[in-house]
Amino acid sequence: MAETNTIQIYSDVLVVLGVAGIVVPLVRRWALSPVLGFLGAGAILGPFGLGSLIKTFPFLYWFTIVDAEDVSGLAELGVVFLLFLIGLELSFKRLVTMRRLVFGLGGSQFLVTAVLLTGIAIEAGLPTVSAAIIGMCLSLSSTAIVLELLSNQGRLATMTGRASFSVLLAQDLAIIPVLVFISVFSTAAGGSIVAGFGIALAKAAMAIGAIGLAGRFLLRPLFHMVTTARSAELFIAAALFVIIGAGLIARVAGLSMALGAFAVALMIAETAYGKAIEAAIEPLKGLLLGVFFFTVGTKIDFGEFIREPVWLPVTVVGLIAVKAAILTALSRAFGIVWPAALETGLLLGPGGEFAFVGIGMGAELHLVSESASSFTLAATAVTMIATPLLSSAMRRMLPDRPSVSVIAPELMIQSQSDDKRAIVVGYGRVGKVVCSLLQRHGVRFIAIDHDASGVARDRKRGHMVYYGDATDPKLLETAGLRHATAVIITTDARPTIDLIVETVREFRPDIMIISRATDEAHASHLYSVGVTDAVPETIEASLQLSEAALIGLGLATGPVIASIHEKRDEFRKALQKAARQAGRDEIHSVRARADKRP
Numbered sequence: 001m002a003e004t005n006t007i008q009i010y011s012d013v014l015v016v017l018g019v020a021g022i023v024v025p026l027v028r029r030w031a032l033s034p035v036l037g038f039l040g041a042g043a044i045l046g047p048f049g050l051g052s053l054i055k056t057f058p059f060l061y062w063f064t065i066v067d068a069e070d071v072s073g074l075a076e077l078g079v080v081f082l083l084f085l086i087g088l089e090l091s092f093k094r095l096v097t098m099r100r101l102v103f104g105l106g107g108s109q110f111l112v113t114a115v116l117l118t119g120i121a122i123e124a125g126l127p128t129v130s131a132a133i134i135g136m137c138l139s140l141s142s143t144a145i146v147l148e149l150l151s152n153q154g155r156l157a158t159m160t161g162r163a164s165f166s167v168l169l170a171q172d173l174a175i176i177p178v179l180v181f182i183s184v185f186s187t188a189a190g191g192s193i194v195a196g197f198g199i200a201l202a203k204a205a206m207a208i209g210a211i212g213l214a215g216r217f218l219l220r221p222l223f224h225m226v227t228t229a230r231s232a233e234l235f236i237a238a239a240l241f242v243i244i245g246a247g248l249i250a251r252v253a254g255l256s257m258a259l260g261a262f263a264v265a266l267m268i269a270e271t272a273y274g275k276a277i278e279a280a281i282e283p284l285k286g287l288l289l290g291v292f293f294f295t296v297g298t299k300i301d302f303g304e305f306i307r308e309p310v311w312l313p314v315t316v317v318g319l320i321a322v323k324a325a326i327l328t329a330l331s332r333a334f335g336i337v338w339p340a341a342l343e344t345g346l347l348l349g350p351g352g353e354f355a356f357v358g359i360g361m362g363a364e365l366h367l368v369s370e371s372a373s374s375f376t377l378a379a380t381a382v383t384m385i386a387t388p389l390l391s392s393a394m395r396r397m398l399p400d401r402p403s404v405s406v407i408a409p410e411l412m413i414q415s416q417s418d419d420k421r422a423i424v425v426g427y428g429r430v431g432k433v434v435c436s437l438l439q440r441h442g443v444r445f446i447a448i449d450h451d452a453s454g455v456a457r458d459r460k461r462g463h464m465v466y467y468g469d470a471t472d473p474k475l476l477e478t479a480g481l482r483h484a485t486a487v488i489i490t491t492d493a494r495p496t497i498d499l500i501v502e503t504v505r506e507f508r509p510d511i512m513i514i515s516r517a518t519d520e521a522h523a524s525h526l527y528s529v530g531v532t533d534a535v536p537e538t539i540e541a542s543l544q545l546s547e548a549a550l551i552g553l554g555l556a557t558g559p560v561i562a563s564i565h566e567k568r569d570e571f572r573k574a575l576q577k578a579a580r581q582a583g584r585d586e587i588h589s590v591r592a593r594a595d596k597r598p
Helices: 002-029 034-045 058-062 068-089 092-097 099-123 128-138 143-152 159-188 193-228 232-252 257-268 274-298 303-307 311-333 338-348 353-364 370-397 429-440 452-460 473-478 494-507 520-529 537-552 557-596
Strands: 421-425 444-449 465-467 486-489 512-517 533-536
Touching: 002 034, 002 058, 002 274, 034 143, 034 274, 034 370, 068 159, 068 232, 068 257, 068 274, 099 128, 099 159, 099 311, 128 159, 128 353, 128 370, 143 159, 143 338, 143 370, 159 257, 159 338, 159 353, 193 232, 193 257, 193 452, 232 257, 232 274, 274 353, 274 370, 274 465, 274 473, 303 370, 311 338, 311 370, 338 370, 353 370, 421 429, 429 444, 444 452, 452 465, 473 494, 486 494, 494 512, 494 520, 512 520, 520 533, 520 537, 520 557, 533 537, 533 557, 537 557
Parallel strands: 421 444, 421 486, 444 465, 486 512, 512 533
Antiparallel strands: none
């Protein structure tokens, strides 16, 4: 019997992994969201889909999910990692910059929508707590689908993109009180509500306090110790230990693991290791999150479409209409023009993935009935599937066009001159000078260095530098390589520079790369491997000596500086020519060797 159960668990896990390998490439080829692909696959292959036909067709046992609980543990970890990454991205600076839209527009949307939907649910006959959980969860939209949709369209910087991002950011923040609300009422159930609520809040405060103390006194020493070992495996293990450990502390206190992961992420975001940790767990997060959405899909009961052929479509249309109307009206109140306000409303009108998390938790804790949960989740799934269709329809009906309305400053697309940003690799003496000048001229940058001890010292002195290996594509992507204007390499390690250039060029063939070089030969080599501009130390030293000598001898500063610039350009052209000639010589050499072969 035990062996049969083990085989069933392994077969279900194999189905999930197989779907991850097949669904994602297919939906990307069809320009669809992987989230929708996992949801659809889960619904089709789950116990309410083809899994319900196993008795009639036994061979389906190996291609369907027999019991969604077999992969529920992996699914829960997917939610934990999602909340952790959201916490890493919620920097205080970002919230301050967008506070008007995040807390104003986004906060108002959540409160108004939650109150209205809770009232509708109560009128429909649901208990108050159940109605409140459903109302709050349905007020949230799909961060995964909407941001991916706008990113693929290249519209994150438009009015619609920035307004949507602000509201989604506020909703991500609202997830935490929603999870606390569910956890607290589950603890309070079965006794005095007031006493249970107080005890649960006390436990929550103790858990968050424990995570906070551990984060303050243990996080930096732990990651400093691990990074000095220079082992990627140990670094990933330490990150997983911190995430899951914080989640377990929250779970012991009666809260969700996701809440603990979110709390520790906020503290890690303020350390030098945030970017490196985000890059390290990104692949794992994607897989676990896919498992989560697949598991969510297995809970979609197709029977709801038969049992409620009228009320289910009415609920789907009504949910989108109510949320869209509220958000459109609020967007207009915050100065967003009509086309962007309408599109933002319709993009965020459908439900989101956290409806499955929150309502699913409520059902497991017996705060939401199985029938209400099944019906609501089926309606939510349909609205999520409709999101790309609504976006496409709105873009055809209301294309972006100029408007004379007053637009909130934070929604305006910045001019190209104000949108320059650089990634500085290496934060030694040269890197510090480069970063200080970038800062003086108002150029945004992110500095990366692989010396954990040096990064820790610089962070204590107030320098914004992050630990990480710049040869890791995931780290560069996390650092913003996709939208960066330039990569400035200040390290002097030749093999490392080559690897960084190769990695950057593979990801961004068009980006400007400026690199430090030890001498002329090294500079010529760097030009040959794809550097836009190489700065040899020996040449720069000779130019600076010449400039100081000429000015010291009494020559006018202007002509001297002009001649230095001319000489620098001569050197640059000569080195680039040498690199091209070396490349041609290499090609001829290869061809000659090929011709000599029998």
